[in-house]
Amino acid sequence: MKKILLLVIIASMVSCKQSSEEKKTQEKAIEKVVIAKNYPENISKVFEAHGGLDTWNKMQTLVFTMQKPDGDEITTTNLINRKSLIEMPKHTIGYNGEAVWLQSKDTVVYKGNPKFYYNLMFYFYAMPFILSDDGILYEDAAPLVFEGKNYPGIKISYEAGIGESPDDEYILYYDSETYKMSWLAYTVTYFLKEKAKEFHFIKYSNWQTVEGLLLPQKLTWYDYKNNLPTTKRNDLPFVNVKLSLKKTNKEIFEVPAGAKIIE
DSSP states (O other): OHHHHHHHHHHHHHHHHHHHHHHHHHHHHHHHOOOOOOOOHHHHHHHHHTTOHHHHHHOOEEEEEEEETTEEEEEEEETTTOOEEEEOSSEEEEEOSSOEEEEESSSOOOOSOHHHHTTHHHHHHTTTGGGGSTTEEEEEEEEEEETTEEEEEEEEEEOTTOSSOTTOOEEEEEOTTTOOEEEEEEOOOTTTSSOOOOOEEEEEEEEEEETTEEEEEEEEEEEEETTEEEEEEEEEEEEEEEEESSOOOGGGGSOOTTOEEEO
């Protein structure tokens, strides 16, 4: 009888242990579940034409270099938390997740606004994938007709309280046959603190494949009139583009000695 009772107790303990382990496994599985967002069909096809959100969301780090007249500008961004580092010949701008900082390498004064600039080029470069972020509202926009070609449009706006400039608006124009992104119209509201009526235009036409994703080789800004692009203004090339599944060394984003916190 004692042997039978002992076997029952052991069986019960094993059962409890298995149940506990199964519960932990289920909890871990639940933690890993990513809730799929429902995007409009047109922008979903744009994402797919550029390699797909599944591939983009696996990436941890994006690095690119902009070739400018006064020297190369290297931007490193943690794609998960959007911490960033911009290394310029005479200055470095960083964002550690809480504050934007500026470090000068000599006596030359930085003439821009670090808080406005620290993620500006990343947003332009990470199109169209950046338009999958939370808090974005989508609606159809009137097509853009340029040099006899018709580009369907998707208007992008933001829910209140999203980002530094929630009143910013974008219109993504895409090729109706390939669904590749062709143009970006955007407003600048950071300095106005209200909705802007004037759209600026960037043409996206040269693409390179990096880790299975289509990213720009260059961006072309156009002059504009009456919220339409007119003539080409300038090109901005991008080189040494890298996407990585590895996490960025978080130390590079922290405020270094001698840097100034931007209020």
